[in-house]
Amino acid sequence: MPIPTRLPDAPPDPLANRQRRRLCQVLWLLVGAFTLVVGINLASGAARTAELEGLIASLLLVALPIVRRHFRGAVALTAASLLLGLIVLIAHNQGLYDEAVLAFPALLLFAGMFGSRRMFLGLMAIVLAAIVALFFLHQGGLVVSQPLVPMDWRRPFVIGLILAITGLFVWLIVGDLNATVRQLEEDKEALEQSHAQIEILAQRDSLTNLPNRALAKDRLTYLLQQARRNGGMVAVMFLDLDNFKTINDSLGHSAGDALLCQVADTLRGCVRESDTVARVSGDEFLVLLGELQDEDAIVAAVAKLTHLLGQAFVVEDVDVLVTASLGIAVSPRDGDDPDTLLKHADMAMYRAKDAGRNTFRFFDPSMNESVVEQLHLAAGLRSALGSEQLMLHYQPQLELASGRIVGAEALLRWRHPELGWISPARFIPVAERSGLIHELGAWVLRQACMDAQSWRELGLGELGVAVNVSAVQFRRDGLERHVARALASSGLPAQALELELTESLLMADASHLGNVLQRLSTSGVQIAIDDFGTGYSNLGYLRNFAVDRLKVDQSFVRRMTSNPHDEGLVRAIIEMGHCLGLQVVAEGVEDAQTLARLADFGCERGQGFHWSPALPPQDFIAFVQAHQARA
Ligand SMILES: Nc1nc2c(ncn2[C@@H]2O[C@H](COP(=O)(O)O[C@H]3[C@@H](O)[C@H](n4cnc5c(=O)[nH]c(N)nc54)O[C@@H]3COP(=O)(O)O)[C@@H](O)[C@H]2O)c(=O)[nH]1
Numbered sequence: 006m007p008i009p010t011r012l013p014d015a016p017p018d019p020l021a022n023r024q025r026r027r028l029c030q031v032l033w034l035l036v037g038a039f040t041l042v043v044g045i046n047l048a049s050g051a052a053r054t055a056e057l058e059g060l061i062a063s064l065l066l067v068a069l070p071i072v073r074r075h076f077r078g079a080v081a082l083t084a085a086s087l088l089l090g091l092i093v094l095i096a097h098n099q100g101l102y103d104e105a106v107l108a109f110p111a112l113l114l115f116a117g118m119f120g121s122r123r124m125f126l127g128l129m130a131i132v133l134a135a136i137v138a139l140f141f142l143h144q145g146g147l148v149v150s151q152p153l154v155p156m157d158w159r160r161p162f163v164i165g166l167i168l169a170i171t172g173l174f175v176w177l178i179v180g181d182l183n184a185t186v187r188q189l190e191e192d193k194e195a196l197e198q199s200h201a202q203i204e205i206l207a208q209r210d211s212l213t214n215l216p217n218r219a220l221a222k223d224r225l226t227y228l229l230q231q232a233r234r235n236g237g238m239v240a241v242m243f244l245d246l247d248n249f250k251t252i253n254d255s256l257g258h259s260a261g262d263a264l265l266c267q268v269a270d271t272l273r274g275c276v277r278e279s280d281t282v283a284r285v286s287g288d289e290f291l292v293l294l295g296e297l298q299d300e301d302a303i304v305a306a307v308a309k310l311t312h313l314l315g316q317a318f319v320v321e322d323v324d325v326l327v328t329a330s331l332g333i334a335v336s337p338r339d340g341d342d343p344d345t346l347l348k349h350a351d352m353a354m355y356r357a358k359d360a361g362r363n364t365f366r367f368f369d370p371s372m373n374e375s376v377v378e379q380l381h382l383a384a385g386l387r388s389a390l391g392s393e394q395l396m397l398h399y400q401p402q403l404e405l406a407s408g409r410i411v412g413a414e415a416l417l418r419w420r421h422p423e424l425g426w427i428s429p430a431r432f433i434p435v436a437e438r439s440g441l442i443h444e445l446g447a448w449v450l451r452q453a454c455m456d457a458q459s460w461r462e463l464g465l466g467e468l469g470v471a472v473n474v475s476a477v478q479f480r481r482d483g484l485e486r487h488v489a490r491a492l493a494s495s496g497l498p499a500q501a502l503e504l505e506l507t508e509s510l511l512m513a514d515a516s517h518l519g520n521v522l523q524r525l526s527t528s529g530v531q532i533a534i535d536d537f538g539t540g541y542s543n544l545g546y547l548r549n550f551a552v553d554r555l556k557v558d559q560s561f562v563r564r565m566t567s568n569p570h571d572e573g574l575v576r577a578i579i580e581m582g583h584c585l586g587l588q589v590v591a592e593g594v595e596d597a598q599t600l601a602r603l604a605d606f607g608c609e610r611g612q613g614f615h616w617s618p619a620l621p622p623q624d625f626i627a628f629v630q631a632h633q634a635r636a
Pocket residue numbers: 400414415416417418428429430433449473474475535536559592593594595612613614615618619
């Protein structure tokens with residue numbers, strides 16, 4: 006495409022188009038006016054004047070067709086024709102007595118409307134110079150200027166015509182100015198509307214229309230200022246839905262969105278107008294309560310919230326049960342600025358999650374210290390991975406009827422170079438929170454399968470190995486892959502591997518878990534429910550999942566000989582397990598009396614200090630060999 010050597014005079018915008026249209030109108034008007042005065046002058050015998058006026062009208066006609074392409078050229082031609090024409094007309098007729106002098110202001114208006122500032126000032130200077138020149142020409146007798154006496158009818162007509170054209174120019178300018186102002190106002194309104202829209206987008210969550218984190222923070226700042234003035238407390242609640250990912254994965258994202266909207270409505274319905282419910286990310290909500298007199302009011306609000314959330318939501322015709330973990334920080338006790346309160350509520354929420362979900366926790370200052378400790382532990386754990394600091398110990402599991410060792414539970418041990426032995430009860434939650442559990446869990450699976458296969462190769466018999474699997478490992482895809490790799494690389498038969506899951510996991514991740522367990526079970530891997538009796542004990546879930554064994558929680562087993570209630574509970578669990586076709590393993594067997602009671606109740610397996618604590622691999626092998634030698 007050829008590059009244009011000359012840019013068009015007028016920019017192609019609506020304002021420029023309007024200017025062009027206006028100039029054409031003005032030119033036609035002037036041509037019309039000059040034609041009229043040409044006719045009048047011809048009729049009254051002023052042929053010379055008519056000729057001059059005709060010349061001006063012709064020049065104006067020349068300017069008309071070039072308006073579109075050469076706007077500035079057309080303006081310049083018009084202004085020059087009018088200026089020269091008027092000066093000659095004035096000089097030729099009555100000099101400064103001539104009515105055509107009145108047309109100078111109209112000419113200046115024309116230049117102001119269409120020309121540049123330079124053109125306007127130039128014309129002004131020329132007009133003033135022409136007036137001065139005409140005066141001196143008259144004084145010097147070079148031009149004879151005499152007022153026409155008596156006055157005839159042409160004079161008021163021409164003056165009227167000039168004033169009418171000048172008035173029309175003013176009217177057009179004012180009209181254009183008003184139109185521009187109106188346009189500016191419309192633009193301003195549109196701009197304000199888009200600002201408001203942008204503000205809404207910047208402060209609201211687009212799915213639920215709840216305030217987002219930024220607006221929630223502003224509102225919290227306001228509530229805190231109010232509380233400082235009037236007294237009272239402000240509660241910041243961090244609420245995280247426990248099983249949202251499962252719902253999203255199983256019912257689809259549109260169902261997940263619908264559920265979030267329903268949860269948002271429910272939360273909004275729980276609080277007062279002056280309180281705030283905000284959505285801060287996927288399944289995380291903030292509830293801000295102001296003007297509270299005591300903590301009882303907060304507890305009452307939490308109770309109301311959890312009660313309403315506990316009712317089934319209907320999403321795409323499916324009843325969905327929702328639970329939430331809540332962390333609460335209260336001002337001024339837990340902080341008096343938004344950032345601190347939000348951080349503390351967040352920490353408390355994680356504590357609620359650690360405590361098994363579907364519960365709430367108030368912030369307490371020890372959480373702050375433990376966060377620092379946890380950061381240290383996470384850093385240490387990261388460097389411990391792949392080193393000899395981490396190892397597996399094995400606690401024997403026995404068949405109660407025969408007294409045979411049938412396998413072992415693999416329990417992870419960490420010997421920190423400075424802190425010494427650290428309990429898995431302390432570092433597993435840290436690994437879960439930091440995401441290290443995936444790497445750690447995969448290593449445990451590999452190592453446990455390798456060790457169990459080596460027992461077979463040593464001739465210890467077909468011992469099984471039980472591995473603890475965290476709920477966090479289940480939530481991320483990949484567990485099945487890790488299991489398959491561990492079995493394939495060790496050569497251990499799938500039937501010899503047992504995965505231990507906690508009971509609360511069954512509640513939280515129902516449908517996703519059901520599918521994974523079914524596939525693992527089909528491959529031959531055994532599934533046991535750990536710490537049974539401490540969770541929700543929903544029998545329906547047990548029936549639906551591919552589970553092989555229940556492990557009765559050691560807290561009941563340890564107390565069963567001293568507490569009839571615990572004994573009754575252990576017995577009931579064993580009977581219930583049998584009704585469901587499951588084997589039962591008792592953990593925490595510490596004495597012969599407990600063992601005898603368990604055997605009476607028909608419990609299949611047991612493990613505990615009565616036989617042995619968890620042992621390092623070599624000690625475990627020695628223990629099994631000694632046990633088998635005794636048998
Ligand atoms: N996700 C993973 N969790 C793991 C792994 N390894 C361990 N853990 C979990 O850590 C928790 C604490 O375990 P630990 O300190 O090893 O305690 C175990 C036993 O030593 C203890 N036990 C066994 N017998 C007795 C007994 O007779 N009395 C008594 N007081 N304690 C006893 O119980 C723990 C076994 O618990 P459980 O897993 O519930 O069978 C614990 O929750 C481990 O699960 C890991 O690799 N991954």
